[in-house]
Amino acid sequence: MTETGKTFNIMFAGVGGQGLMLLSAILGKAAVDTGLRVMTGEQHGLSQRQGSIYVHFRIGDPISPLIPYGRADMMIAMEASEALRYIEYLKEDGVVIMSNRIMPSVTETERVVLDKQKKTKYLTVEQIVERLKQVTKNVVLLDSLALAIQAGNERTENSVLIGATAACKDFPIPAEEVRKAVLALVPPKTVDANSKAFDLGRDAGGACLES
Amino acid sequence: MTVEDVKRVDKGSALMLANEAVVRGALEADVKVVAFYPGSPTSEILDTFGEVLDHFKDYKMQIAANEKVALETVAGASMAGQRSFTSMKSVGMNVASDSMYSIAYTGLNAGCVCLIADDPYAHSSQSEQDGRYFGMTAYVPMIEPCTAQEALDMTKWAFEISEKHKTLVIIRTTTRVNHQRGMVNLEKLERTPFKKNKWKDVKGQYFTVGSVARAHKAKLLEKSAAIQSDFEKTNFNFIVPGDGNVGILTAGVNFLHAKEAMQNLEIKLPIFKLGTLFPLPEKKISEYLKSLSTLIVIEELTPYLETQIAAIAKSVNPSLNIIGKKSGHFSEMLEYNVSIVEKVLAEVLDKKPSIDYDAVLSKAEGLKDILPERPPIFCPGCPHRGTLWSFRQALQQLRIRDDIVFNNDIGCYSMAFLPPNEFSDSMLAMGASLGISAGMEMSLDDKVIAMVGDSTLYHAALPGIVNLIHHNSNVTLFVLDNSVTAMTGQQFNPNSPFDAGGQPARKINMEKLFEALGADSITIIDPYETRDCIGPIKEAIEADGFNVIISRRECALYGDRLKKQAGEKIIPSENVKDTCRGIYACVKEFYCPAITIDEADGKMIIQQDLCDGCLECRQVCPVDAPQHMEVGK
Numbered sequence A: 001m002t003e004t005g006k007t008f009n010i011m012f013a014g015v016g017g018q019g020l021m022l023l024s025a026i027l028g029k030a031a032v033d034t035g036l037r038v039m040t041g042e043q044h045g046l047s048q049r050q051g052s053i054y055v056h057f058r059i060g061d062p063i064s065p066l067i068p069y070g071r072a073d074m075m076i077a078m079e080a081s082e083a084l085r086y087i088e089y090l091k092e093d094g095v096v097i098m099s100n101r102i103m104p105s106v107t108e109t110e111r112v113v114l115d116k117q118k119k120t121k122y123l124t125v126e127q128i129v130e131r132l133k134q135v136t137k138n139v140v141l142l143d144s145l146a147l148a149i150q151a152g153n154e155r156t157e158n159s160v161l162i163g164a165t166a167a168c169k170d171f172p173i174p175a176e177e178v179r180k181a182v183l184a185l186v187p188p189k190t191v192d193a194n195s196k197a198f199d200l201g202r203d204a205g206g207a208c209l210e211s
Numbered sequence B: 001m002t003v004e005d006v007k008r009v010d011k012g013s014a015l016m017l018a019n020e021a022v023v024r025g026a027l028e029a030d031v032k033v034v035a036f037y038p039g040s041p042t043s044e045i046l047d048t049f050g051e052v053l054d055h056f057k058d059y060k061m062q063i064a065a066n067e068k069v070a071l072e073t074v075a076g077a078s079m080a081g082q083r084s085f086t087s088m089k090s091v092g093m094n095v096a097s098d099s100m101y102s103i104a105y106t107g108l109n110a111g112c113v114c115l116i117a118d119d120p121y122a123h124s125s126q127s128e129q130d131g132r133y134f135g136m137t138a139y140v141p142m143i144e145p146c147t148a149q150e151a152l153d154m155t156k157w158a159f160e161i162s163e164k165h166k167t168l169v170i171i172r173t174t175t176r177v178n179h180q181r182g183m184v185n186l187e188k189l190e191r192t193p194f195k196k197n198k199w200k201d202v203k204g205q206y207f208t209v210g211s212v213a214r215a216h217k218a219k220l221l222e223k224s225a226a227i228q229s230d231f232e233k234t235n236f237n238f239i240v241p242g243d244g245n246v247g248i249l250t251a252g253v254n255f256l257h258a259k260e261a262m263q264n265l266e267i268k269l270p271i272f273k274l275g276t277l278f279p280l281p282e283k284k285i286s287e288y289l290k291s292l293s294t295l296i297v298i299e300e301l302t303p304y305l306e307t308q309i310a311a312i313a314k315s316v317n318p319s320l321n322i323i324g325k326k327s328g329h330f331s332e333m334l335e336y337n338v339s340i341v342e343k344v345l346a347e348v349l350d351k352k353p354s355i356d357y358d359a360v361l362s363k364a365e366g367l368k369d370i371l372p373e374r375p376p377i378f379c380p381g382c383p384h385r386g387t388l389w390s391f392r393q394a395l396q397q398l399r400i401r402d403d404i405v406f407n408n409d410i411g412c413y414s415m416a417f418l419p420p421n422e423f424s425d426s427m428l429a430m431g432a433s434l435g436i437s438a439g440m441e442m443s444l445d446d447k448v449i450a451m452v453g454d455s456t457l458y459h460a461a462l463p464g465i466v467n468l469i470h471h472n473s474n475v476t477l478f479v480l481d482n483s484v485t486a487m488t489g490q491q492f493n494p495n496s497p498f499d500a501g502g503q504p505a506r507k508i509n510m511e512k513l514f515e516a517l518g519a520d521s522i523t524i525i526d527p528y529e530t531r532d533c534i535g536p537i538k539e540a541i542e543a544d545g546f547n548v549i550i551s552r553r554e555c556a557l558y559g560d561r562l563k564k565q566a567g568e569k570i571i572p573s574e575n576v577k578d579t580c581r582g583i584y585a586c587v588k589e590f591y592c593p594a595i596t597i598d599e600a601d602g603k604m605i606i607q608q609d610l611c612d613g614c615l616e617c618r619q620v621c622p623v624d625a626p627q628h629m630e631v632g633k
């Protein structure tokens, strides 16, 4: 299936409070329900919001809980700059599924305001993607918030990203299993919106990867 | 999700965090009393036991004031015939160890297990302490799992060893085991109802001093020898056969890194995987060493195993070439991973790593040069942000920034050493700010100020406070009363009217406590009324004697949860741009992650979905520009 024997490696990246752990739980359930083995290395600990966080997510026949550098088949980033922060894990031409959302850090905001000439600008998604493209041509950039709003609930961004993930042809879990896991684990009242968000993400992801 | 798997009665397999697997293991072993003080990377053990407490209702649980009390609690339960369990982070055992060493001497009755978690790389700890020496120096058996499955199996096994040899058993983990999720096989869960015992039916003698201690020591040595002979036979110490006479010896998560590194290199060296760190199965190790010309010892932190293996090799295979830390191949720093291990294996075998990891890393570093860092920061709505801002203002207004020393303590507020505060002259260990203050107060011609959170107050600060008051010290103490132990996941503490799993508890009255101790003044401030805090803080700093400022406002994450439960909405704030004059106090002095800049007009904007609506930023703004969303509409 992939480089490391029979293991498919996904690096999740995001910012504390974005629901990375739920995302990991959803894919974990989907994998287990499909009869695949899963192992993760997660970052817990300091419980502050807005810190950089990650999950090493490994499906198939993983041995170590940590993905070795250069061996992630896929990266799912819920915040754009966090995709770049863990780029050393992505294999050449691995797939990046990322939100175009940027949450500037406070130190960056401070640099912007301290520059009297107003030359210091926030890092842009375009700059980030340009860097990512030096490792892979397979970057799926999603306006996850817009798609979530289109699905009827702005809190369904994660389902958009998961939908796009399921559209990836190497992804080892059947899309319908992933959808089932999403719907089983999101709050019951949001099932419809999450289902739509999943479809929108899958269509958007599929379109990106074909072109 | 996974707590459902913890509760499952039937056999089967599940995907579980190792910390949850530990809970499941203890439940399968019919544990009856558990007590904890939280600390990363073990907090999910406490949290999971709390979450399923009401479901099982057949074990007792307390969140203890500190780790020493937690260990004593479970030891007491064991003496009383109840199987018991606690866990703590590495430095937690420093606090608990005074009792631990005595418990080792007296022995115990019912199975009693303590998990301690080391944190190589100090992800969330104040040091990279190597806790493995506790077992050896206390003569307490210590075992180490590497996967979620082993975490479950070894927890159950620990109860057996404990009960058979009437001793405490320590399970040692590292962060990468605690926070690893993996597949585990669950056994049928058979719980028995909780039943109190009568002392006369279970009683033993648990004291140790002088001649009694010496007698205990002699027995302890015999016990260790008996345990060692059990450990020679256990399947948790095993050899994975391989080719050639270069072999590996390792334990814990490094076993996994080593196996994956070998797969990448397409080699198959024999591996001795140790499950017992103390006592070591010396005979089994000796046999293994005899078959080798080179041994690669893979362990994080100190050369704990390497030193002992070298001593064994000296008699059984003196020419053995040992590759480890002393040979310069592995560092005593760092958390290991597949690439670190693979590089050493490749070097020793004169091969090339499967990937040029250094090239991957240096390319990534180059690509990341545009990336702003994302330092740890107070959450939106955090009361500590306001307290520290008014503290700084008070010092500025009194013009005494250079005439004070500020001893910080352990909690979210430790982040005062980071921008925008960047002050804290010391920050060592829970409760240490008070003792350090005592020494400084005698030695310095400056005002001494200390700061503790509510959990730290009851954990280890009280003796230091008593000491300061007793000695008539001139110290100003901030107590940050945010209702919970925030940093480790908002657990309850003696400052809460609740205990584990939401059981009712008695909240200690903080003001009365300080009053009774004889504090010279006790002032309560509300950090959300940030500006109004400055005056009282100035007074408390200027006054002679022991003056206490209690800054009271619940942790924002906890507060949000309470609001959610009550069906209340969080009303975010907005920056009124017509009022905003671009002074940026909210940015430079405040560092709220919900605050960013609109590049179009250079004015501040508040990210609605991040904002907690605390309006501390309005207090910091000289022109009151931020306001609640509804006000403007």
Ligand SMILES: Cc1ncc(C[n+]2csc(CCOP(=O)(O)OP(=O)(O)O)c2C)c(N)n1
Residues within 6 Å of the ligand: B038, B039, B040, B067, B089, B091, B092, B095, B125, B126, B410, B411, B412, B413, B430, B452, B453, B454, B455, B456, B457, B480, B482, B484, B485, B486, B487, B488
């Ligand atoms: C001996 C010891 N036990 C546990 C910890 C883990 N720990 C780090 S911060 C913290 C919370 C302290 O709570 P509190 O003082 O109330 O501050 P808050 O985080 O709520 O601001 C704990 C328990 C530790 N560092 N040392």
